[in-house]
Amino acid sequence: MSNTTTKTNRGPKTGVIEVPEDVALSVQHLKKVYQTDGGEIEAVRDLHFDIRAGEFVCLVGPSGAGKTTLLKCIAGLLAPTSGLVALDGRLVTGPPKGLAVVFQEYGRSLFPWMNIRDNVELPLKNQGVAKDERDRLVDDALEAVGLAHVPKSYPWQLSGGMQQRVAIARAIAYQPKVLLMDEPFAAVDAQTRADLEDLVRRVWKRLGITVLFVTHDIDESVYLGERVVVLSSSPTVVQEDLTIDLPADRDQLETRSMARFTELRGHVYEQIQRAKAEAPNRTSSTPTV
Amino acid sequence: MSLAKRLAYFVGLPILLLVLWWALTIGNTNFFVPKPLQLFEIFGDVWFGDRLVTDVLPSIGRLLAGVAISIVLGIVLGIVIGSVRLLRQLTEPSLEFLRAIPPPVLIPVLALIIGINDQMKVAVIIFGCIWPVLLNTIEGVRAVDPVLNDTCSVYGISGGARMRYLVLRSASPQIMTGIRQSLSIGLILMVISEMFGSSSGLGYAIVQFQRTFSVPEMWTGIILLGLLGVALSLVFQFTEKRVLRWYHGLREVDR
Ligand SMILES: Nc1ncnc2c1ncn2[C@@H]1O[C@H](COP(=O)(O)OP(=O)(O)O)[C@@H](O)[C@H]1O
Ligand SMILES: [Mg+2]
Numbered sequence: 447m448s449n450t451t452t453k454t455n456r457g458p459k460t461g462v463i464e465v466p467e468d469v470a471l472s473v474q475h476l477k478k479v480y481q482t483d484g485g486e487i488e489a490v491r492d493l494h495f496d497i498r499a500g501e502f503v504c505l506v507g508p509s510g511a512g513k514t515t516l517l518k519c520i521a522g523l524l525a526p527t528s529g530l531v532a533l534d535g536r537l538v539t540g541p542p543k544g545l546a547v548v549f550q551e552y553g554r555s556l557f558p559w560m561n562i563r564d565n566v567e568l569p570l571k572n573q574g575v576a577k578d579e580r581d582r583l584v585d586d587a588l589e590a591v592g593l594a595h596v597p598k599s600y601p602w603q604l605s606g607g608m609q610q611r612v613a614i615a616r617a618i619a620y621q622p623k624v625l626l627m628d629e630p631f632a633a634v635d636a637q638t639r640a641d642l643e644d645l646v647r648r649v650w651k652r653l654g655i656t657v658l659f660v661t662h663d664i665d666e667s668v669y670l671g672e673r674v675v676v677l678s679s680s681p682t683v684v685q686e687d688l689t690i691d692l693p694a695d696r697d698q699l700e701t702r703s704m705a706r707f708t709e710l711r712g713h714v715y716e717q718i719q720r721a722k723a724e725a726p727n728r729t730s731s732t733p734t735v
Numbered sequence: 736m737s738l739a740k741r742l743a744y745f746v747g748l749p750i751l752l753l754v755l756w757w758a759l760t761i762g763n764t765n766f767f768v769p770k771p772l773q774l775f776e777i778f779g780d781v782w783f784g785d786r787l788v789t790d791v792l793p794s795i796g797r798l799l800a801g802v803a804i805s806i807v808l809g810i811v812l813g814i815v816i817g818s819v820r821l822l823r824q825l826t827e828p829s830l831e832f833l834r835a836i837p838p839p840v841l842i843p844v845l846a847l848i849i850g851i852n853d854q855m856k857v858a859v860i861i862f863g864c865i866w867p868v869l870l871n872t873i874e875g876v877r878a879v880d881p882v883l884n885d886t887c888s889v890y891g892i893s894g895g896a897r898m899r900y901l902v903l904r905s906a907s908p909q910i911m912t913g914i915r916q917s918l919s920i921g922l923i924l925m926v927i928s929e930m931f932g933s934s935s936g937l938g939y940a941i942v943q944f945q946r947t948f949s950v951p952e953m954w955t956g957i958i959l960l961g962l963l964g965v966a967l968s969l970v971f972q973f974t975e976k977r978v979l980r981w982y983h984g985l986r987e988v989d990r
Contacts, residue, residue: 523885541888554882559904559981568900569890602985620890 461539463532470499470656471520471624475529478515489515491681492529497673502650502657504667506714507677507685508722513660514550516677517626520658521547533624546622548630550660552610556601562588563597566616587619590645607634614642618649624656625649631666640698643670647696664718668692668710669701676714678721686717769954778955786940794937795963797853798925801860805917809865810910813872814902823873830870838863838920839927846932856928856936863924864917871913875906908982911975918967926960937963 465472473493480487490512497503507513518524520531522541531538533545549555556565566587570580588594591611601609610630617625627646631639647670650657661667667674668690676686690710692701701707753771760770782791816822838859849855879902887893887901903910929938937956944953976983 518885521885521889523888541891543891545889547885547889549882549886551882554880555886557883557900557904558985559907560900569892572890572892572896572900600981600984602981602988 461537463530463535463537465496465532465535468498469496470501470534471497471658472532472535473516473520473529474532476516476519476526476531477528478512478519478524479527480515488681490519492683493677494529495675495684495687497656497658499656500654501673502647502671503659503673503675504671505658505660505675505677506662506664506667506718507682508679508718509662511677511679511721512682513677514628516682517547517628517658517660521545521626542624544623546617546620546625548610548613548617548625548627550628550630550632552613552630552633553601553606555613556609556616558600558602561598561600562593562604562612565601565612566619569616569620583619583621584615587615590618590649591615592641607638610634611638611642614646621653622655624658627657627659629660629662631661631663639666644696644698646670664711664714665702668707668714669696669698674710674714676717676721685721686714688714688717767950769951773951774955774958777951778958781952781955782959789935790937790940791959793853793935794925794929797856797928797936798860798921801857801925802864802917802921804857805861805864805921806868806914808861809868809913809917810872810903813869813910814876814898814906816869817873817876817906818902823877830866834866834870836862838924842928842931851932856925856933859928860921860924863920867916867920868910868913871909871916872906875909876902878909879905907978911979915971915975918971919964922960922964922967 463472463474473495476490476493477488478490480489493516505513505516515524519526520533520538522531522538522545525539533542536542557568560568563584566584567580570583575583585594588597591614593608593611593615596604596608601612604612610633614627614630617627630646631642634642643666646657646659649655659667659670661670671690674686674688674690675684676688677683678685688710692704692706692710757771760768763770816826841862842855842859845855845858849858883901883905887897892900925936926938926941929936930942933939937960941953941956941960944950944956
């Protein structure tokens, strides 16, 4: 019904894609051109990267770089114009099982006719998860995002930040293997944001899931990620793929005040400035920091 | 608002108008001018005797059947047409054409095809009532938020579950608007369908009273129709409040 859910498959017919053993998510020469009444819009030119199973990768890039487009291609909501996405070595042609997305337009991603609890519960119910198990997962998820006290409220009765936490709770309760998040904390206040950042790290560790986290906040990307992928501005390619060699146990105060943190942040900042200034370089360089 | 206060608001103006009517018709001897007390006296005799079974209940039955079929058919077809772009484009001109036909002109046609019976009358009601539901449902289904749609896709909510949790609920404000319009159209068509060549029903009875110069009786029929309209509207409002609680809340917050 919506043009965002096409399932055209222009990739190989077999559906099995050759990827290294430990790669969970493989994006290969992905290109996406939107056909609009006003002509063609090239949102993503040539994106190529792998994410290993269990990795926490942050994706930063200027606004309009095609981050949301990339996420939708990965989630199987948009068919790439060329190139492909493979999840666990299987070509993505539609929304894969075990993948959850927290959308950028969080307010519109909640069902306004369901209360908070029902919103979080719906995907589980739809999957046929038993009632006890469902209740436990929903309770845990609401507890984790600090919304255990408002299960009967409706989304539109909550602030933007709380709505986003509901969307996060729904994704967590679903127990995905891969979690995609599209600028999830853009609308929440600083304190909540710090709490949610730590929550996402905790969930990532506890469930051992693969996380791809889109943000335009450089600090956030360095604080959260094991790796930061910097996108160029449009036409979009991978500008830089940076390993974040900070200790695994992150602490808002401690980690952020480390010299290495400042160094990495400075580096990402520089890359983004370069991405904005110059036409993107086509080869994704692996820099020495 | 408390229940008592709401009730007072609800009946306040009607009572005032009744009193006014009564006061203005005191001493009036014109046979064609109805008097409230007189109508009140004969109302029960006219409608709650034999006519309850021969005219009132059959009329209401046909009305409810016609409206119910229109609602179900309108929603089902509306979801199908609204979900498939090609169908939408193919059906749009025809729907506009069919909708433009005033349903009463079908009465002679249907009387020839089906005969003058209950089915014909229900068919006339359906032909008038289905359009608001159908067209509003199509609009509602079309307007499903793309982000919610993506959300359903990601979480594997498809097919019947998608209809139930997403499409129907999301289109429900428009569907309810369509139903409200259908109810008033239904009442009109119920009466009209009984006025030609019919032998029972409220419409028939009112025409019959008029032909036999039973003017007060005729007026009670008109009042009964008005009361029926009010009852339908109350049932509708009661249902709408429950079905669209979220929608009214959402709109209040947006404002
Ligand atoms: N559905 C669409 N149709 C046409 N153009 C689109 C659509 N969605 C996004 N775009 C365009 O593609 C480019 C990338 O958008 P987007 O993926 O939303 O970027 P980001 O999330 O990085 O801000 C923008 O120029 C945007 O205008
Ligand atoms: Mg975006």
